[in-house]
Amino acid sequence: MKMPSDARRFSVRPTPRQARALQSVHLPAFWILCLLLALSAWRLGLMLQSPLERFPTATLTAIVLFAVWAVPFWLFISSMDFLEREPPLLLATAFAWGAVVATMAAMPGNRALLGLTAKVVGPEFAMVWGPAIASPAIEELLKALGLVMIVLVARWQINSVLDGMVYGALIGLGFQVVENVFYALNAVEMANTGDKVGPVVATFFLRGFLAGLWSHTLFSAVAGAGIAWFLVRKDQPLVVRCSGLLLGLGLAWGTHFIWNSPLLMDGYGVTGAELLVGLLLKGLPALVLGMGLLWVARHREANYYIDRLEALRDPEIATKGELYTLRHGHLRAEARRYGKFRAGPAGRKAVKALQLAQAHLAVELSRAPAGLVTGDPVLLHIRDDVLEIRNQLMRLAHPEAVASPLRPAIPRILVMGVLTAIVLFGLIWYAITSMHGA
Amino acid sequence: MRNLLGGAAVLAVILGIAFVLPAIDRAVPAGRGVPALRHTIADGISVVPPTGALIAKRTRAGPASGSIMFLIGPARYVISVEPFDGDAAKASQRLRTKIQNMRGYQVTGPESPVVTDSGLSGLGSDFTAPGRSGRYVAFVVPGRAVEVTVNVSETDFEQACLPIDASIASISWNGRK
Numbered sequence: 001m002k003m004p005s006d007a008r009r010f011s012v013r014p015t016p017r018q019a020r021a022l023q024s025v026h027l028p029a030f031w032i033l034c035l036l037l038a039l040s041a042w043r044l045g046l047m048l049q050s051p052l053e054r055f056p057t058a059t060l061t062a063i064v065l066f067a068v069w070a071v072p073f074w075l076f077i078s079s080m081d082f083l084e085r086e087p088p089l090l091l092a093t094a095f096a097w098g099a100v101v102a103t104m105a106a107m108p109g110n111r112a113l114l115g116l117t118a119k120v121v122g123p124e125f126a127m128v129w130g131p132a133i134a135s136p137a138i139e140e141l142l143k144a145l146g147l148v149m150i151v152l153v154a155r156w157q158i159n160s161v162l163d164g165m166v167y168g169a170l171i172g173l174g175f176q177v178v179e180n181v182f183y184a185l186n187a188v189e190m191a192n193t194g195d196k197v198g199p200v201v202a203t204f205f206l207r208g209f210l211a212g213l214w215s216h217t218l219f220s221a222v223a224g225a226g227i228a229w230f231l232v233r234k235d236q237p238l239v240v241r242c243s244g245l246l247l248g249l250g251l252a253w254g255t256h257f258i259w260n261s262p263l264l265m266d267g268y269g270v271t272g273a274e275l276l277v278g279l280l281l282k283g284l285p286a287l288v289l290g291m292g293l294l295w296v297a298r299h300r301e302a303n304y305y306i307d308r309l310e311a312l313r314d315p316e317i318a319t320k321g322e323l324y325t326l327r328h329g330h331l332r333a334e335a336r337r338y339g340k341f342r343a344g345p346a347g348r349k350a351v352k353a354l355q356l357a358q359a360h361l362a363v364e365l366s367r368a369p370a371g372l373v374t375g376d377p378v379l380l381h382i383r384d385d386v387l388e389i390r391n392q393l394m395r396l397a398h399p400e401a402v403a404s405p406l407r408p409a410i411p412r413i414l415v416m417g418v419l420t421a422i423v424l425f426g427l428i429w430y431a432i433t434s435m436h437g438a
Numbered sequence: 439m440r441n442l443l444g445g446a447a448v449l450a451v452i453l454g455i456a457f458v459l460p461a462i463d464r465a466v467p468a469g470r471g472v473p474a475l476r477h478t479i480a481d482g483i484s485v486v487p488p489t490g491a492l493i494a495k496r497t498r499a500g501p502a503s504g505s506i507m508f509l510i511g512p513a514r515y516v517i518s519v520e521p522f523d524g525d526a527a528k529a530s531q532r533l534r535t536k537i538q539n540m541r542g543y544q545v546t547g548p549e550s551p552v553v554t555d556s557g558l559s560g561l562g563s564d565f566t567a568p569g570r571s572g573r574y575v576a577f578v579v580p581g582r583a584v585e586v587t588v589n590v591s592e593t594d595f596e597q598a599c600l601p602i603d604a605s606i607a608s609i610s611w612n613g614r615k
Contacts, residue, residue, distance in 0.1 A: 108456050119463075126492070
């Protein structure tokens, strides 16, 4: 498919309309993926069999706690791509790769590389630096291979840098959940107090919040950005694309290396504040990098698709205010809130429906660059959907799906984010001081 | 064809990490490099881990308490130090009770005395659970108990215990030495 010139600028390659999930069944890589998932799931089951027999309550508690912990992350990650939603089955496949294939291969791989480091360089060096060397090398490679596999079975679904970040983040999330379950089971084993949930809860807090709130999810999202950039920027020379790919993988490896390194392992000192500062110094660069990349990728993708709508110059389909709103996630949420304020729950529902229909039309327009003038039945059908919802809004006396002009100057999402961070840091502080900085 | 090659390449890398890398690790002889050094578990109490052992988890709940978990192949070797007021028999009884409280765990033999190279005295025995075997030893130093637990699959038990027994013998308390 020929790529529109601005698609290059925005790092987006629209999925062709003829792409269908069932087409993947004809690909050899699909069956290799199924084989790997099945074998790894069987291996995971075997590994959980012994803890389930010996510590059934603790094991089930660990599985349930970390599964529930993953839900808000999943919702956040999958909502990132509002305009061009990814197929749920493919999102689940990404998560399963991280949870099952990457973890099952990483366990023996990590042990072997640590063992080799101990033998070749020395046990002391391996004890101190081994986790920083082996884990990023093995785990980041295995998680990145998950995205490669998704590319092999559903190439056209990875059509922007944002898509790569979404799939990468879900692979990392799956990995993090299963890794944390095994950390919790190690803690139960080590406590030697039988089938008690205490060590599980302690691990849940330590691994889930204190040291690992955003670890693997973020590392893999950064790697995913590099892989997706390599895929969509076919206009660039191969050497430039490879540099982008290596940069993404290198940043994922580097942030993982810093996180696992012995530097500031016990914080900046011994008090609660010093430990917290140490953790933040190690974790914040990755968070800032990942969120910065996410912000750029989201806006680039949004701008690319919304430009298709803007080119129609039809206020019945999208007014100038709505076009501006659609480009910004927080304004879309504000518009739904404003719809509720002016026309009750029906207003909120209609605004959301309009936004989804406009997004759908924008994506379909990107797949049919000639646009509505060709009489394309798919485009005409979606346009009719948009117009019908517009009529609904007119009947609700709320004709335009925009944010309130009286909305707070500081976006609500920013205020909520800052408040959540303060509460979280407070809880972490409390936990550190309760543990006497141990 | 490209799709098949791509999938096969991913499969090859996965198999390489999961099977070939561990095979290389096993093929490289241990003990050629620097010998394993002594690790402090809690103030004054230390151990020399078996060569090639990896630390899976380490905690310090204060100067007098701490624990460490080593992975040696399929075996988990845990040493835990915590405040305790009693003799070796009481410490051993407490550890045995903890083990037997776990579902399916049974101590299989009588307790026998264990003496480390540095002269620490303790009591220990073996235990079994479905598909697993283990060994425990409890030592006492003034005000603290040192609990050692080894847990491994039945088939690997004998082989795993050889280097771990040597490591248990290396446990020392600097107050005595």
